[in-house]
Amino acid sequence: MCDFNDSGLASQQVFSMVLHIMTAIELPIHLFGGFVILFRTPAKMTSVKWSMFILHFWSSLLDITTCFLVIPYTIFPIPGGVPLGILSLLNVHSMVQGFILVICGALTGISILAFFENRCNSMKYGPYSQSKKTKVIRYLYLAINYSMAFGFMIPVYLQLPGKRESEIYAIKTIPCLPSKIYKNDKFFVASTNISFIFSLVGGLTVLVTVQILYQVIYSVIELRNRTKKLSRVTSTLQKRFSIALYVQVAIPMIAYLFPMLYVFSTWAFDILSQTYNNMVFICIALHGLLSTLTMISVHKPYRETLKILLPTCEMMRRRSKVSGVRDIYLSAII
Numbered sequence: 001m002c003d004f005n006d007s008g009l010a011s012q013q014v015f016s017m018v019l020h021i022m023t024a025i026e027l028p029i030h031l032f033g034g035f036v037i038l039f040r041t042p043a044k045m046t047s048v049k050w051s052m053f054i055l056h057f058w059s060s061l062l063d064i065t066t067c068f069l070v071i072p073y074t075i076f077p078i079p080g081g082v083p084l085g086i087l088s089l090l091n092v093h094s095m096v097q098g099f100i101l102v103i104c105g106a107l108t109g110i111s112i113l114a115f116f117e118n119r120c121n122s123m124k125y126g127p128y129s130q131s132k133k134t135k136v137i138r139y140l141y142l143a144i145n146y147s148m149a150f151g152f153m154i155p156v157y158l159q160l161p162g163k164r165e166s167e168i169y170a171i172k173t174i175p176c177l178p179s180k181i182y183k184n185d186k187f188f189v190a191s192t193n194i195s196f197i198f199s200l201v202g203g204l205t206v207l208v209t210v211q212i213l214y215q216v217i218y219s220v221i222e223l224r225n226r227t228k229k230l231s232r233v234t235s236t237l238q239k240r241f242s243i244a245l246y247v248q249v250a251i252p253m254i255a256y257l258f259p260m261l262y263v264f265s266t267w268a269f270d271i272l273s274q275t276y277n278n279m280v281f282i283c284i285a286l287h288g289l290l291s292t293l294t295m296i297s298v299h300k301p302y303r304e305t306l307k308i309l310l311p312t313c314e315m316m317r318r319r320s321k322v323s324g325v326r327d328i329y330l331s332a333i334i
Contacts, residue, residue, distance in 0.1 A: 010274035059288035080189035106149035
C-alpha cells in the first residue's frame with residue numbers, strides 16, 4: 001500500500017532547516033581543516049599533504065553542496081526530486097544542480113581512492129624516489145578515474161525525460177505522491193529507466209570501492225614487509241601513522257557507503273520512506289564533517305593548532321602529548 005508521509009523530518013521545511021544548521025556548523029570546521037592542512041602540515045607529512053587536501057576539498061564541497069547549494073529533496077525510489085537550495089533561488093536548472101551534486105559525490109569517492117593510491121605508492125617506492133615512468137603511470141591512472149567521475153552520468157543527461165513524461169513516471173511509480181511535488185516547477189526525474197541508473201551509479205561505486213580495497217590491502221602488505229627491516233620503535237611509529245591515515249578516511253567513508261546501499265535497496269525493492277530518503281543526504285552531508293574532525297583528532301600538528309584555539313580543553317591537551325623523540329623517529333620514516 002502506497003503511503004507518502006511528508007511530516008516531521010520527511011517534510012521539506014524540516015529537512016531544509018536541518019541542513020542549514022549543519023551548514024553553519026560545518027563551514028567553519030571545514031575552513032579550519034583546510035587551513036591546518038595548508039599551513040600547519042609539518043615537513044614529515046609532506047608526502048600526504050596534497051592528497052589529504054584534495055580529499056578534504058571535495059569532501060567539504062560535497063557537504064556544502066548538499067547542505068546549502070542544492071538541498072536535494074529526493075523521492076527514492078524515483079531517481080529525482082525537488083532541489084531546495086540557494087541554486088534554486090538563483091534559477092539554476094534542476095538537472096544542472098543534480099549533475100553538480102552527483103559529480104561532487106563521485107569526485108569525493110575518487111579523491112578517497114587517490115589518497116590511498118598515494119599512500120600505497122609511498123609505501124612501495126618511497127615518497128620521493130619514484131621514477132618518471134612510475135609518475136606518468138600514476139597520473140594516467142588517476143586521470144582515467146577522475147574522467148570517469150566527470151563522465152559516467154553523461155549517458156543519463158543525453159536522454160533526459162521531459163516534464164510531462166517525468167510526471168507520468170512519478171505518478172505511476174508512487175501513486176500517492178502529492179501533486180505539490182510533481183507539479184513543482186523544480187521537480188525533475190533523471191531517468192525513467194531505473195536499471196540504467198542503477199548500473200551506472202552502482203558500477204562506478206563498485207569499481208572505486210574495489211580499487212580502494214586493493215590499495216589498502218597492498219599498503220598493509222607493504223607496511224608489514226617494510227617494518228620487518230626497521231627497529232621496534234620505528235616500526236611501531238610507522239604503523240601508528242598508517243593506522244591514523246586509514247582511520248581518517250575509513251570512518252567518514254562508512255558514513256558515505258551506508259546511505260548509498262540504502263539508495264540501491266530502494267531501487268531494487270521499491271522501498272518508500274521519505275524520512276529515510278532525507279536521512280540519506282543528512283548522512284552524506286556528515287561525511288566531510290566526520291572526515292575533518294577525524295583528521296584533526298588523529299594528527300598531532302592539527303590538534304596542537306586547535307589547542308591554541310581551545311586552551312581549556314584538557315582532554316585534547318593530554319591526547320596531544322607525544323614525546324619529542326617519537327617525532328624525530330616519525331619524521332625520519334615518513
